[in-house]
Amino acid sequence: MSLASPRSLFFAAFIFCLAIMGGALYLEHVLGQQPCPLCIVQRVCVIVFGLICLLAAVHAPGRGGQRGYAALALLSAAAGAGTAGRQVWLQNVPADELPACLPSLDYMMQALPLQDIIRLVLHGSADCAEVNWTLLGMSIPEWSLLAFAAMILFSLYQLLRRR
Template sequence: MALANPRTLFLLAFLGCLALMGGALYLEHVVGLDPCPLCIVQRVFVILFGLVCLVAALHGPQRGGRRGYAALALLMAAGGAGTAARQVWLQGVPADQLEACLPSLEFMMQALPLQEIVSLVFHGTADCAEVTWTLFGLSLPEWSLLAFAGMIVFSLYQLLRRG
């Protein structure tokens, strides 16, 4: 049985990222859910994963190049999964044990050094732990974690396949 063309698979992964971002933007602008800083970081990882897949699809590399793109995509997916897992964990922490809120990400980008921004964002707040929307009993960070798990499986498949 012939394996699917790697170029086509990278293109499909890119289209999947477009669908994820479309859903996120729909929930933000139509439903009215404001993304917390951890949500924004997850969006950045989805975009980076999608861009790696788009470049790989356009380039159509041979085996070594495909593995390079897959490794880079795996890093983006793992970063996103780690961020989503942190937010899922925060949702299990009692709200009184978390800080009330953070300044906006735009303000932090202008006023603070990068390492402090990263520390504050990943420390998390009650805003990041609040479950404001669910689908089939899963919160947005849980759905995000599932999407990143799929991206990891895809990347590993592209990385380890023989064809």
């Protein structure tokens, strides 16, 4: 039995990322769920993962290139999983222990140096701990963490796969 080609699997992963971003945009623009800074970082990680997979599908590299693309995709998925994990953790911290709300990302980009923006965004705030929407009892960050776990498994499969 022949397994799917690396090229078709990378393209399927790209389609998976399109579906995730479609869902995120639906939640934002139709249901009115405003993304917090950690959500935006997760979106960037999904987009980077998807673009890496699209590039791998279009390029159709040999074994070394496949591993290179898989390693880059793994880094992106791991960064997203770390961010989603941080947000899930924040949602389980008592409200009185959370830092105050952050200013908007646009304001921080204009007023603060990059390292302060990264520190504040990754530290999280009360905004990131709100659970305003669930599906099957899981919040958006929990679904994101599940999606990033799937991306990590996919990347590891592509990285360790033999032809």
